[in-house]
Amino acid sequence: MPDCDYIVSGDYVLTMVDGAPPLRHGAVAVSAGKIVAIGGDKAIAAEYNPTTAVGGSGKAVLPGLINAHTHAAMVYFRGIADDLPLKEWLERHIWPAEGKWLSDEFVGDATELACCEMLKAGVTTFNDMYFFGDSSARAAKRMGMRAVLGAGVLDFPNASARNADEYIEKAEQFIKNWLGDDLITPSIAPHAPYTCSPATYMKAKRAAERYGVPLHTHLSETQHEVSEITKKYGKPPVELLEEIGFLDATVVAAHCVWVNDKEIEILAGRRTGVAHCIESNLKLAAGIAPVVSMLNKGVNVAFGSDGAASNNDLDIFSEMSFSARVHKAMSGDPTVINAFTALEMATSIGARVLGMGDKTGTLEVGKSADIVIVDLNKPHLAPFYDIYSVIVYSMRSPDVESVMVNGKLLVDRGKFIPKDEQEIMDKAWWWKDKIDGAKNI
Numbered sequence: 001m002p003d004c005d006y007i008v009s010g011d012y013v014l015t016m017v018d019g020a021p022p023l024r025h026g027a028v029a030v031s032a033g034k035i036v037a038i039g040g041d042k043a044i045a046a047e048y049n050p051t052t053a054v055g056g057s058g059k060a061v062l063p064g065l066i067n068a069h070t071h072a073a074m075v076y077f078r079g080i081a082d083d084l085p086l087k088e089w090l091e092r093h094i095w096p097a098e099g100k101w102l103s104d105e106f107v108g109d110a111t112e113l114a115c116c117e118m119l120k121a122g123v124t125t126f127n128d129m130y131f132f133g134d135s136s137a138r139a140a141k142r143m144g145m146r147a148v149l150g151a152g153v154l155d156f157p158n159a160s161a162r163n164a165d166e167y168i169e170k171a172e173q174f175i176k177n178w179l180g181d182d183l184i185t186p187s188i189a190p191h192a193p194y195t196c197s198p199a200t201y202m203k204a205k206r207a208a209e210r211y212g213v214p215l216h217t218h219l220s221e222t223q224h225e226v227s228e229i230t231k232k233y234g235k236p237p238v239e240l241l242e243e244i245g246f247l248d249a250t251v252v253a254a255h256c257v258w259v260n261d262k263e264i265e266i267l268a269g270r271r272t273g274v275a276h277c278i279e280s281n282l283k284l285a286a287g288i289a290p291v292v293s294m295l296n297k298g299v300n301v302a303f304g305s306d307g308a309a310s311n312n313d314l315d316i317f318s319e320m321s322f323s324a325r326v327h328k329a330m331s332g333d334p335t336v337i338n339a340f341t342a343l344e345m346a347t348s349i350g351a352r353v354l355g356m357g358d359k360t361g362t363l364e365v366g367k368s369a370d371i372v373i374v375d376l377n378k379p380h381l382a383p384f385y386d387i388y389s390v391i392v393y394s395m396r397s398p399d400v401e402s403v404m405v406n407g408k409l410l411v412d413r414g415k416f417i418p419k420d421e422q423e424i425m426d427k428a429w430w431w432k433d434k435i436d437g438a439k440n441i
């Protein structure tokens with residue numbers, strides 16, 4: 001009887017493998033960070049002798065959720081400027097605040113809070129775009145989280161660089177520092193077509209190609225962006241990036257709210273993944289992305305929270321729930337984005353969008369043990385007739401009980417293991433007082 005590190009069991013094991021039904025009374029054996037067996041709980045218990053058993057009766061086991069677009073360190077700007085349109089929000093509030101406060105210390109501390117928030121809500125992997133990447137990477141590593149960290153690129157200065165070339169030089173150094181890490185995937189993130197010229201986009205792409213790393217950008221977020229880009233270049237943003245040769249399967253495009261049919265065909269043809277950020281889009285009144293058309297045309301669409309300054313949390317359970325509802329209303333068709341599809345977008349499709357389908361996103365032997373256990377024994381979850389329905393339409397992130405990344409238990413029955421949670425929150429309030437104090441001077 002071979003030993004293993006963990007047996008993770010539950011009334012349901014949702015592997016999210018194409019075509020695989022939910023496994024009733026199932027279990028997953030984990031050893032050295034990987035899933036080594038999946039099957040009925042009795043069969044697994046008879047075959048493996050675990051150091052620790054987690055889960056059990058009244059639980060469901062599912063793959064870790066994927067947050068396909070965020071700016072983790074912006075948690076410290078949560079609620080700093082609400083109820084404003086994107087342009088004013090960015091130009092009058094967010095960019096000035098970032099210019100003043102961003103530093104290695106700020107980004108490191110803030111990323112710890114973001115990881116704590118996401119892990120406790122069942123997110124095991126996030127796709128980030130920000131600055132001071134080494135600090136984010138060290139923080140994510142300390143918290144044990146899997147992340148694709150995109151070094152931000154702009155055509156104008158901020159606290160991290162003076163111009164596009166310097167951002168890209170810094171991105172290359174960051175990539176060299178982290179390439180090959182088991183949890184951190186470095187990437188390059190030209191911010192958006194209205195902040196990066198086509199030349200900057202292609203410099204970023206060439207740099208990414210040199211190291212074989214992914215790219216991450218904002219695309220067609222607002223009508224204003226589309227009209228500005230069309231005025232300047234004679235075509236809308238997706239067509240522009242297609243024409244210059246930027247788009248392919250290594251790119252994650254966040255938002256894609258205002259894309260026409262031709263642009264959806266381009267995204268599908270190039271296998272460019274889309275991060276759908278419905279809560280951020282609703283809050284900034286950016287609009288509602290044509291996700292149903294994208295899915296119908298074969299575009300891989302995952303969920304992103306965007307930064308906490310425009311959401312205002314990093315919760316993928318609520319992204320699933322909002323999306324599954326809003327697109328029904330928008331299309332007048334209650335059958336679209338059913339509960340199973342929503343959970344796929346948050347797990348297996350999410351991993352595919354990030355180019356990590358071989359590593360995470362489903363529960364399969366040989367994949368990393370990125371696993372979430374949810375508690376089904378709650379009043380708002382009783383009774384249920386379909387496990388996917390209860391997870392997408394009734395469950396909320398506090399129902400997450402335990403979370404494992406790469407075979408390490410990071411949340412154990414609600415307790416955050418990597419660091420004292422109160423200490424992380426106290427640090428957030430310390431920074432908030434500093435930011436507020438400076439405002440009042």
Ligand SMILES: [Zn+2]
Binds near residue numbers: 070307
């Ligand atoms: Zn964003």
